[in-house]
Amino acid sequence: MSNSTIRDVARAAGVSVATVSRALNGHDNVTPETRDRIVAIAAELRFTPSSAARSLITRRNQAVGAVLPDLHGEYFSELIRGIDLAARAHGLHLLVSGSHGNAKDATAAVNAMRGRVDGLLVLWPQVDAEALGDDLSAGMPTVLLNTHLAHSRVPSLAVDNFGGAAKMVRHLAGLGHRRIAFITGPQHNYEAQERLRGCTTTAAELGVQLQVLPGDFNEESGWNAGHELAQQPERPSAVFAGNDMMAIGCLSALSDAGLRVPQDISLAGFDDIPIARYVTPALTTVRARIADLGALALERLVSAIESNAPTAVRHQTLAVELMARQSTAPAPPGATG
């Protein structure tokens, strides 16, 4: 809203607006003295170029959008942090839109951003993502997060949910656990499905018995699962929660029930949100490097924008790492199985 325009600067400097534009945009066809004078005057007048006018003519917004289903918890602050960091490095503004549970809301959010951003990052864990795909492909460069649309023309990025879950089951089995409970995520959530698949596959491979409990990735559902397990007469010797939030909720329920972790029962999570190492006992989990995921997605988006070519369709999977901490321990000698 700085009231001065490029015309004011031009007038004050005694040159044309074209010259001001060139000087301020660093083109080389301006004499150094002219440039310096213009720069000084622009600063004095507190001139800020109108981004609307510039966007209108350059067809670039210098902005990207992030459409996220929901903004709860540390997972999302980490993700946004990673995206923001990378966006800043590229001089791009970041528009954020959260709070859409369903495809309709999310599509509306995507459409609202159309024309305001040069590209879109869409966190889309719903497996029935086809509906969205159509809207997305019509238009600007897009990178999908946390989903795979195998036959989709939209590139995507996700952590190795399957591999991470498999690693955790191996870790628990390696500690002697023969019966494991898995608290799964929302039914139609891609990450939840992959983590579950990693569990069942690996459990079958190792001959480990698996009990699956429902969850929705929030603390409360983890608490409910823990509460139920605590009441079970013959309970598994280890619980693997589909994410850290549920693990923390579960830990709370187990403690409420007087069960000690890991002495009485082992507990593990997934994501390695920053707080995971600070709960008591420190949580064994799968490190997903959430901020890196966001930053990487942004980088891919930027190259898609800059290449100007149709985005190379690649479904990229990021490696994960097992973080063994204090919440998992060897199974009690005479446990079960």
Next chain:
Amino acid sequence: MSNSTIRDVARAAGVSVATVSRALNGHDNVTPETRDRIVAIAAELRFTPSSAARSLITRRNQAVGAVLPDLHGEYFSELIRGIDLAARAHGLHLLVSGSHGNAKDATAAVNAMRGRVDGLLVLWPQVDAEALGDDLSAGMPTVLLNTHLAHSRVPSLAVDNFGGAAKMVRHLAGLGHRRIAFITGPQHNYEAQERLRGCTTTAAELGVQLQVLPGDFNEESGWNAGHELAQQPERPSAVFAGNDMMAIGCLSALSDAGLRVPQDISLAGFDDIPIARYVTPALTTVRARIADLGALALERLVSAIESNAPTAVRHQTLAVELMARQSTAPAPPGATG
């Protein structure tokens, strides 16, 4: 990026662009039939008005910006969630910019947003905020969060840090604690200062002995403080951490040292981030309603934008509530003091 413009729609509908503009913007000087036809054609052509062109002429961006010093932890996801929710309700886009520790970075972020947003929410906990104030006042409507510049012309919003801290000290004193440790936040942070002041004032009033430990609002500094306390031969019977993150870090250190909370030592936090009730034991804390704070700030910003008048300078303080949970208990009989 939808390639059709208002001219395409006008041509297809056999009317002027002015009529298309009026029809699509819901002006009443268009016959219903014409409007319907235009709306249908616009939909068919997937016409999305160029926000750049519209902004250029209306001088409205339909967007607000949030400048935050840092995007770590649940505090920030809650804050952004509240802002986003309220912004959506007003049909406003939200630009987010984080990761600035110092005044220079933040000023750069503010300036980068100038002209792209109709108003600004700035989380500015630094007490030496005068430098920023100048830049802010020159320009668009702004609401400051978590600071008070008594002699500032920028309106602001903060929770009752002083009152919340006072309440907590009373709560602890009421449980019989005569010696309390307070883990404070960053030295030049307004909220940290107010919380500390609430502590010292109330402790003096009640004749409670107060030990102040340094911290920076992050988990690790809470851990360090807890570690130090655990090693202290004559330690206070209660710890009040300046925020929940430090409380959780502190809890971790106390547990590592074999101290039980609350049997051996009581522990409390501030903010009531969602996870606070799920740590073990559930954390006694001061509920700050962070999402509401964000939403309220957005509402104030919107009315400033819409009134078009210079923002009414008001420094608003939001009430807080004590949440007594399991991490605080009566002081052991023969404790100290």
Next chain:
DNA sequence: CTGAAAGCGCTTACAG
């Protein structure tokens, strides 16, 4: 109720 035209503030060929 509708249209022709001006103009928002820039950038960029096109001349010189």
Next chain:
DNA sequence: CTGAAAGCGCTTACAG
């Protein structure tokens, strides 16, 4: 190296 002019895609008085 510099300027005059066109044009990006809209909205809105001004006429009719």
